[in-house]
Amino acid sequence: MTTQPQISTLLTRGIECASYKWIPVDGAQIRGVAVVYHGFGAHSRYPTVHYASSLLAKNGFVVYAMDLPGHGASPGVRGLLTGVDHLVEDGLAIAKHAIADSSMMKSNVELPLFLVGSSMGGAIALSVAKKMSDKIKGVVMLAPMLSLNVGSAARTALWFLSMIVPEMPLIPSSATNSERQYRDVGRRDECDKDTLTYKGKMRPQSALTCIEMTDHIQQSFHEIDVPFLCMIADEDVVVDNSISEMFMTKSPSKDKTMKSYAALHGLLCEPSSLLEVIEADLAQWLLSRCP
Structure with a gap:
């Protein structure tokens, strides 16, 4: 069971993007604030991302997220990433919004701010944390995109394609294959039925941006x-x-802590026995760093 977010819009680079806010259930102690970043092709209400946000809200966190341009309910060419600087700028926009919005909440203490990112969202979270280190209490990365197995010849080809046909869907990607990402059948089915996910071939500019994002981080x-x-x-x-x-x-x-699991890329889509371990590790790490 997942909790439902409040939905609004947030301006980034002149683009009105869909944004979301999950709040703990009535009466629950608010322990902190978390910004959740989704991965390539996904969005803030994509099952795997929504699972994380709901888990955080159930553990006392006010959670903020935004659909990147070209993703989910935000405008733009579907699945198009237009550059590393834009990804970082968009990531900063929702983090700054979370700080401003949560500061208006009635609280006797300043709420700690955490960044949580899955896949490409993990790289975005780290990039934002680097620029806002004085504001960030911690970062959690789930299967983060810190490196991609792409050779020099493929990089060169992508660079040329991004110059000629940047938005043409040309490149098959394992990131769009649910069986290679999600082991739990029920959760995989939820992901397959999601209609806002970009499931087509990658566009050259998007693929190049992902590679350059890993270089950047x-x-x-x-x-x-x-x-x-x-x-x-x-x-x-x-x-x-x-x-x-x-x-x-x-x-x-x-x-700094690293934990590994006998899991596929979608860590929150594992069968219940392993899922419970992963969820507990995530929640306990955050809660142990809250007042």
């Missing part, structure tokens, strides 16, 4: 000093996990 590893939890799916075929150990080594953070 890897170059920033030594500057990311916020507390973080990196949750890795051992059987992931969507992202390359090999860089996660490098991140653990290079980040100067004094509070």
